Amino acid sequence: MAxxxxxxxxxxxxxxxxxxxxxxxxxxxxxxxxRVQSVIEELGYVRDESARQLRAGRSRTLALLVLDLGNPxxxxxxxxxxxxxxxxxxxxxxxxxxxxxxxxxAHLAMLAEQRVRGVLLSPVDNSGRGLKDLRRSGIPYxxxxxxxxxxxACSVSVDDVAGGTLAARHLVEAGHRRIAFVxxxxxxxxxxxxxxxxxxxxxxxxxxxxxxxxVEVSGLDVASGRDAGARLLGISPRPTAVFCANDLLALxxxxxxxxxxxxxxxxxxxxxxxxxxxxxxxxxxxxxVRQPAARLGRTATELLIAETVEPENGLPSHEHQAVVYSPExxxxxxxxxxx
Amino acid sequence: MAxxxxxxxxxxxxxxxxxxxxxxxxxxxxxxxxRVQSVIEELGYVRDESARQLRAGRSRTLALLVLDLGNPxxxxxxxxxxxxxxxxxxxxxxxxxxxxxxxxxAHLAMLAEQRVRGVLLSPVDNSGRGLKDLRRSGIPYxxxxxxxxxxxACSVSVDDVAGGTLAARHLVEAGHRRIAFVxxxxxxxxxxxxxxxxxxxxxxxxxxxxxxxxVEVSGLDVASGRDAGARLLGISPRPTAVFCANDLLALxxxxxxxxxxxxxxxxxxxxxxxxxxxxxxxxxxxxxVRQPAARLGRTATELLIAETVEPENGLPSHEHQAVVYSPExxxxxxxxxxx
DNA sequence: CTCACGTTTTGAAACGTTTCAGGTGCATGG
DNA sequence: CCATGCACCTGAAACGTTTCAAAACGTGAG
Numbered sequence: 001m002a003x004x005x006x007x008x009x010x011x012x013x014x015x016x017x018x019x020x021x022x023x024x025x026x027x028x029x030x031x032x033x034x035r036v037q038s039v040i041e042e043l044g045y046v047r048d049e050s051a052r053q054l055r056a057g058r059s060r061t062l063a064l065l066v067l068d069l070g071n072p073x074x075x076x077x078x079x080x081x082x083x084x085x086x087x088x089x090x091x092x093x094x095x096x097x098x099x100x101x102x103x104x105x106a107h108l109a110m111l112a113e114q115r116v117r118g119v120l121l122s123p124v125d126n127s128g129r130g131l132k133d134l135r136r137s138g139i140p141y142x143x144x145x146x147x148x149x150x151x152x153a154c155s156v157s158v159d160d161v162a163g164g165t166l167a168a169r170h171l172v173e174a175g176h177r178r179i180a181f182v183x184x185x186x187x188x189x190x191x192x193x194x195x196x197x198x199x200x201x202x203x204x205x206x207x208x209x210x211x212x213x214x215v216e217v218s219g220l221d222v223a224s225g226r227d228a229g230a231r232l233l234g235i236s237p238r239p240t241a242v243f244c245a246n247d248l249l250a251l252x253x254x255x256x257x258x259x260x261x262x263x264x265x266x267x268x269x270x271x272x273x274x275x276x277x278x279x280x281x282x283x284x285x286x287x288x289v290r291q292p293a294a295r296l297g298r299t300a301t302e303l304l305i306a307e308t309v310e311p312e313n314g315l316p317s318h319e320h321q322a323v324v325y326s327p328e329x330x331x332x333x334x335x336x337x338x339x
Numbered sequence: 340m341a342x343x344x345x346x347x348x349x350x351x352x353x354x355x356x357x358x359x360x361x362x363x364x365x366x367x368x369x370x371x372x373x374r375v376q377s378v379i380e381e382l383g384y385v386r387d388e389s390a391r392q393l394r395a396g397r398s399r400t401l402a403l404l405v406l407d408l409g410n411p412x413x414x415x416x417x418x419x420x421x422x423x424x425x426x427x428x429x430x431x432x433x434x435x436x437x438x439x440x441x442x443x444x445a446h447l448a449m450l451a452e453q454r455v456r457g458v459l460l461s462p463v464d465n466s467g468r469g470l471k472d473l474r475r476s477g478i479p480y481x482x483x484x485x486x487x488x489x490x491x492a493c494s495v496s497v498d499d500v501a502g503g504t505l506a507a508r509h510l511v512e513a514g515h516r517r518i519a520f521v522x523x524x525x526x527x528x529x530x531x532x533x534x535x536x537x538x539x540x541x542x543x544x545x546x547x548x549x550x551x552x553x554v555e556v557s558g559l560d561v562a563s564g565r566d567a568g569a570r571l572l573g574i575s576p577r578p579t580a581v582f583c584a585n586d587l588l589a590l591x592x593x594x595x596x597x598x599x600x601x602x603x604x605x606x607x608x609x610x611x612x613x614x615x616x617x618x619x620x621x622x623x624x625x626x627x628v629r630q631p632a633a634r635l636g637r638t639a640t641e642l643l644i645a646e647t648v649e650p651e652n653g654l655p656s657h658e659h660q661a662v663v664y665s666p667e668x669x670x671x672x673x674x675x676x677x678x
Numbered sequence: 679c680t681c682a683c684g685t686t687t688t689g690a691a692a693c694g695t696t697t698c699a700g701g702t703g704c705a706t707g708g
Numbered sequence: 709c710c711a712t713g714c715a716c717c718t719g720a721a722a723c724g725t726t727t728c729a730a731a732a733c734g735t736g737a738g
Contacts, residue, residue: 001477003694014718019696029716044475049452050389050398051694054723059389069417069433070616075408082435091449093432094408096421110430113388136383138340222616251620277409277561278617281590285622342724353688358726368686390724393693 002043080297105130150320163327164197176241225252247272285332341382419636444469502666503536519578564591586611624671
C-alpha cells in the first residue's frame with residue numbers, strides 16, 4: 001500500500017534518501033536514518049520488487065525446473081540448490097514439469113517473462129524446444145542430471161551408463177541368468193543411458209543362455225512400477241532378477257512381488273536407482289545405485305551463479321563445463337540371498 | 340534483449356499498437372497484427388513481466404509455502420494447488436520452509452516484495468510472526484493444513500483430533516494396553532491436535548492398567564523416526580503398539596524395529612499418518628490415517644482465488660471460511676495380527 | 679462537399695524504484 | 709572574509725510496460 005513516496009513525504013525527505021536508507025544506510029546521517037526507518041516501520045512500507053527489478057534490469061531469483069517433484073531424488077536436488085543460492089543471497093523458485101513437455105515449455109516461457117537470473121533445468125527431452133524463450137531473453141541455464149556438450153551450456157550430471165553397469169554387473173556376479181530391466185520412457189536420456197550401461201555390463205562378461213528382458217513403462221512412479229511388476233510375472237520363464245530405472249519403479253515392482261507371493265530376493269532380486277530415503281525403508285530394503293543428489297543441485301547452482309556474474313575489468317568470459325559425478329552401488333537385502 | 344520499443348520501430352507502428360497486438364489482438368487490423376507478430380518473432384521479443392506487473396499493480400502468481408517438501412504429503416498438496424491455479428491461468432511458486440521459522444519469515448518477506456497475488460501457507464508455528472509483511476502489503480493468504488479462526492483468514496485443514504482418535508481407537512480395539520505415541524515438535528498445532536485426539540480416544544474407553552508413553556522428537560522425518568524407534572525399545576515394559584504423528588516417523592520406527600528384530604505387527608503394531616504412497620510399500624505395509632492432500636491444495640487455491648477477485652458492482656465482499664476435511668483410517672498389515 | 683460515425687492508431691502519462699550529477703550547508707584553513 | 713573540502717541530501721531521468729483520451733483515417737449518407 002504505502003510506497004517510497006509516502007515514506008519520503010511523512011519523513012520529510014526526498015525519495016532518494018529513503019532509497020539510500022534501505023539500500024546503503026551508511027551514506028545517510030544517523031539522525032535521518034533512524035527517522036526514516038521509524039516511518040518505514042510505522043507505515044509498513046515494503047519495497048516493490050518488480051519496480052526494483054525493472055530499474056535494475058536483473059532479478060534476484062534463480063529457477064529450478066525439475067522432472068518430478070514426487071520423486072524424492074529431485075527434492076534433494078532442490079535442497080542442494082536452495083542452500084547454494086541462499087549463500088549468495090538469491091532466491092530459488094522451484095517448478096515441476098511432471099515429465100510433460102508442454103508444462104516444461106509453459107514454465108520456461110513464464111520464467112523468461114519473469115527475467116529470472118538463471119535456470120537450473122532437468123529437461124523432459126533433448127529437443128531444446130522450451131529453451132527458445134530462455135535463449136531469446138539471454139537467460140543463462142545449466143542442465144541438472146543431464147549432460148550436454150559444453151558448447152551449449154554447463155551441465156552437472158551423474159554417469160548413467162556407469163550406473164547401469166554397476167547394477168547389472170552386480171546381478172551378473174550374483175549368478176543371475178534371466179535378468180529383467182524395467183525402464184522408463186526411452187525419451188529420457190537417463191533411461192537410455194542406464195539401459196546402455198546394462199547392455200555393456202552384460203557384454204563384458206558374456207554367458208551362454210543369459211537373457212535380458214526389457215520392460216518399458218510410461219511413468220517413473222510407484223504405480224508404473226506395479227504395472228511393470230505384473231508384466232514381469234507374465235514373462236516365462238520368469239526372470240530371477242530385475243533392475244529398475246529408479247527407486248519408485250523398484251518399490252512398485254517390490255509391492256507387486258509381495259502381493260503375488262514371490263519372495264524377494266530368493267525368487268526375484270531387485271535393484272533400484274537413486275537410493276532415495278525410502279529405498280532403505282522398503283518391504284525388503286532395496287539395493288540401489290546412489291546418486292549425490294544434493295551435491296548435484298549445489299554444484300549446478302554454483303556454476304549458474306558463476307555464469308551470471310558480469311565479467312569485470314576484462315576477466316576472461318565464462319567457459320561452460322560439464323561436471324559428471326560417479327554413482328555408487330549400495331547393496332541391501334533385496335539382492336542379498338539369505339543363507 | 341529486444342523491447343517493445345524495438346518491435347514498434349522495426350514494424351513501423353507505435354508501442355501502443357504492439358502492446359495491443361500482444362494483449363488485445365482483436366482491436367488491431369489484421370494486416371498490422373500479422374506484420375507486428377512477425378517482427379516479434381524475428382526479434383525474439385519476450386515481454387517483461389516486472390514492467391507489466393509494475394504497471395498493472397498485481398501479479399499473476401500465487402505462492403505456496405510448505406513445511407517440508409521432503410514429505411510427499413506436501414508434494415501432493417502442491418500438485419493440487421498447481422492444478423487449480425493452472426485452471427485460472429495463474430502460476431504457482433513453491434517454497435519450502437523446512438520447518439524453520441527463519442526460513443519461513445525470509446520466504447514470506449520475499450513474497451511480499453514480489454507482490455505475489457496471494458499465498459497458501461502451512462505455517463511453522465502460530466506466532467504469525469512471518470505474516471506481518473504479508474498483511475502490510477495487503478496480500479491475501481490462506482492457511483493449508485491448519486485451521487484458524489475465520490476472523491483472520493480462510494483455512495483448509497483436516498481434523499487432526501479426529502485423526503488421532505481414529506488411530507488410537509483402532510489400537511485400543513485391537514486390544515493393546517501399552518501404547519506409545521511418537522510425536523513431532525509440540526510447536527506444531529497438527530502434532531498437538533493429534534495427541535489430543537489420542538488422549539480423547541483413550542479417555543472414551545478407559546481401561547485399567549493401560550499406559551500411554553509419549554515420545555517427542557524434533558523432526559518429522561525418517562531419521563527422527565529411527566531415533567524414536569530406539570527410544571521405544573528402551574521403554575520397559577515395552578509398548579505393543581505405536582502411533583506416529585506422520586508416515587515418515589512411522590517408516591523410521593519400522594526400520595528400527597526391523598533392525599532390532601522386533602516383529603511387526605506381532606510384537607509392535609504401528610500406525611502412521613498421512614498415508615503417503617510409500618506407506619503401502621513399506622517393509623510391512625503401514626496402517627495410516629489418510630488425508631486428502633491434493634484436495635487440500637486445490638480447495639485452498641480456490642478459496643485464495645475467490646478472495647483475490649476484486650468485488651465487482653457492489654457484490655458482497657469476501658467472507659473467510661474454514662473448510663475442514665475428515666481423515667480416514669486405512670488398515671494394512673502393520674496393525675493386522677496374523678493368524 | 680460536408681458531416682457523422684466507426685475503426686485503427688498514436689502519444690503521453692503512470693506504475694515504484696534506483697542512480698547519479700549536482701546542490702546545500704557547514705567546518706576548516708588560510 | 710573567502711576558498712576549499714566534506715557530508716549529506718535533492719531532483720530528475722530511466723527502466724518497459726499498459727492504458728486511455730484523442731487524433732487520424734475511411735466510409736457512407738445527406
